[in-house]
Amino acid sequence: MTDLTLDKLSARLAGVEIVHALDLQVGAGQVFGLVGPNGSGKSTALRCVYRALRPSGGVVRVGGDDLARLTARESARRVAALTQDGTADLDLTVADVVALGRVPHQRGNSRLTEHEHELCRSAMARTDVTHLAARGILSLSGGERQRVLLARALVQEPGVLVLDEPTNHLDLRHQIELLSHLRATNLTVVVVLHDLNLAAAACDRLGLLADGRLVAAGTPAQVLTPERIAQVYGVDVTVTEHPLTGDPQVLFSLDVPPPGEASGPAAPRPALEGNPT
Numbered sequence: 001m002t003d004l005t006l007d008k009l010s011a012r013l014a015g016v017e018i019v020h021a022l023d024l025q026v027g028a029g030q031v032f033g034l035v036g037p038n039g040s041g042k043s044t045a046l047r048c049v050y051r052a053l054r055p056s057g058g059v060v061r062v063g064g065d066d067l068a069r070l071t072a073r074e075s076a077r078r079v080a081a082l083t084q085d086g087t088a089d090l091d092l093t094v095a096d097v098v099a100l101g102r103v104p105h106q107r108g109n110s111r112l113t114e115h116e117h118e119l120c121r122s123a124m125a126r127t128d129v130t131h132l133a134a135r136g137i138l139s140l141s142g143g144e145r146q147r148v149l150l151a152r153a154l155v156q157e158p159g160v161l162v163l164d165e166p167t168n169h170l171d172l173r174h175q176i177e178l179l180s181h182l183r184a185t186n187l188t189v190v191v192v193l194h195d196l197n198l199a200a201a202a203c204d205r206l207g208l209l210a211d212g213r214l215v216a217a218g219t220p221a222q223v224l225t226p227e228r229i230a231q232v233y234g235v236d237v238t239v240t241e242h243p244l245t246g247d248p249q250v251l252f253s254l255d256v257p258p259p260g261e262a263s264g265p266a267a268p269r270p271a272l273e274g275n276p277t
């Protein structure tokens with residue numbers, strides 16, 4: 001198993017520093033969630049971990065090795081990514097897309113071994129896409145495609161798996177299944193999530209970013225406090241405990257004004273048309 005360290009990681013885009021000296025440690029086999037408001041730098045930090053962006057400062061270490069010093073092939077073996085910009089342009093079949101996960105392990109045009117075929121079959125079964133194997137990737141719904149790309153990442157057998165908002169497009173059952181898979185993989189996982197309750201359920205630890213800086217890191221219960229959520233998101237919430245798991249649950253009401261604004265009595269909701277009264 002592989003640990004991941006971001007050591008004073010900084011990243012610039014168009015000449016502007018977006019991520020500022022970020023320090024994070026993700027233990028081997030941990031699921032680490034990156035949360036924070038829109039534009040806080042989550043994707044930019046993650047792009048440095050899967051080498052889509054060269055850091056402007058600091059180091060990303062995978063299993064103790066400086067990622068920047070590894071060959072592209074070696075870093076692709078160590079880090080797999082499921083990201084928003086990973087959509088395929090070619091209309092390959094689902095089975096072909098999943099098999100592409102083996103490319104970093106292959107030399108030349110070698111065919112998949114029986115073991116590799118079994119890896120693909122198993123990943124497709126785990127992500128519930130076996131029935132789509134012969135379909136063109138471009139014909140799939142957003143959620144189906146997301147599950148295929150997860151299968152491809154799993155057959156890559158990386159040490160570290162990074163995912164940028166992987167639950168986008170997924171219905172409730174598939175959100176829960178995807179995050180359960182992540183927990184069951186025993187991989188070191190860094191996942192960007194917007195849904196704080198999903199993040200609390202799925203992650204061992206969270207890092208909360210604001211304006212490209214780490215505001216808090218720790219267990220979900222340590223990070224997701226009403227005070228910090230008000231400070232970072234500008235939203236008043238109630239945080240309770242999940243009755244079965246004890247995970248923090250963030251509750252909000254659309255009628256509660258943002259912190260600092262005068263709170264009057266909430267306007268009564270109009271009755272829905274056709275509601276029995």
Ligand SMILES: Nc1ncnc2c1ncn2[C@@H]1O[C@H](COP(=O)(O)OP(=O)(O)OP(=O)(O)O)[C@@H](O)[C@H]1O
Nearest residue numbers: 013014016018036037038039040041042043044045
């Ligand atoms: N190519 C670019 N050039 C200049 N600025 C960029 C570029 N890409 C992103 N940014 C800016 O960098 C900041 C951080 O963006 P990033 O996508 O990392 O945030 P995020 O936390 O992932 O946001 P979201 O939750 O909205 O996906 C934003 O202000 C964004 O506008």
